[in-house]
Amino acid sequence: MLPMSASTPQEPDARTRLARAAIDAFATRGFHGTTTRDISTAAGMSPAALYVHHRSKEELLFGLAHTGHARVLELVRASVARSDDPVTQLGDLVEDFVRDHAVAHTGARVINYELAALSEEHRADILAIRHDIDLVVRDVVDRGVASGAFATPDAHMTSLALLSLGIDVARWYRDDGRWTPDEVAAHYRLLALRMVGA
């Protein structure tokens, strides 16, 4: 029995090539600044081939946004599940969240800054996942405040600020910059714990 796919690792399948090309293009020029030809050409196909795999340019963006958000939701849930102590939970969550936004900054930029280009239904779908991510963070902060481990005059706004700080890493992080993702993540863990008054 041969494996399902015999494609070489240098040449991923068409869907993957389209997704990568779309992320790069959307991150660089934005959704409306990117043409379907930019994407299909970068993926090594004709303009029409994009429509074999996706109904429209908007649906391609939605696919990227949905996959990316679902992945981040699982990421933060896994971070919190590793411990019972709110201090460790928040530290791990911020560290994992920030590292991910530094490593995958290109994709994260698309996911966070191109949502306005989605249809109303698709945007609502994404906002629901974002709300779930919010809830995970807020729950950790609330439990830390309840246990006396954290002290903050507004747990809600502090939770928002923590997430906001992590998201913005995707905007400024550069692969050829001063810090590695791990260095940023470690420093942000400290900043986050200070912000909640741990």
Next chain:
Amino acid sequence: MLPMSASTPQEPDARTRLARAAIDAFATRGFHGTTTRDISTAAGMSPAALYVHHRSKEELLFGLAHTGHARVLELVRASVARSDDPVTQLGDLVEDFVRDHAVAHTGARVINYELAALSEEHRADILAIRHDIDLVVRDVVDRGVASGAFATPDAHMTSLALLSLGIDVARWYRDDGRWTPDEVAAHYRLLALRMVGA
């Protein structure tokens, strides 16, 4: 002697109407998602009238970005100039910066997230102003560390995080939301001082 202009305050001059329409449109749909007809129609003019006041759509964006950045640079310099104590200086700076990004969130969103649409020369011009803003923040943090008022393992990254936190307010702040600009600004002042270990 009559005043120079007798136009009613309800109907500002053409340049102002164009600027406001452009900010609204760019913030909602992005630079490439906005047509020159969107802008001119919202300003109550024909498509051609835009070109009486601006050489191109890109130059209109550049004008908005330049004015906005110059204003923020003056804002943070004024915040720092009000005191000699790094703790007060940083608190005032963050409070003023965050309040401004909440009040003028629409314009700030355009200024911070549409820079990729600028020409190389225009983008370089804006990045130079942003660098000056960075320097103001970094200088306050460095002096706080030197005086022993602040304690942070990486003053450079902490300065970046402080600015990053303020910028991202423009992304999430809503006029009909839970908090007033003053409330957000006051809370962020506390968060900022905790982040630097004051």
Next chain:
DNA sequence: GCTGACTGACTAAGCGCTTGCTTACCATGC
């Protein structure tokens, strides 16, 4: 010989920007 991935050639619509012209306003000369 059927299926699914893919292409070249195409279309309708929309884009930024220009053109040729009109209008409103104002300083100047008489």
Next chain:
DNA sequence: GCATGGTAAGCAAGCGCTTAGTCAGTCAGC
């Protein structure tokens, strides 16, 4: 007091080009 000429702002129309998306047909692999 008023014609004259200059200027800035504005518009209707439309040019040249690009866009997202379509479609009939090709072809490799099962």
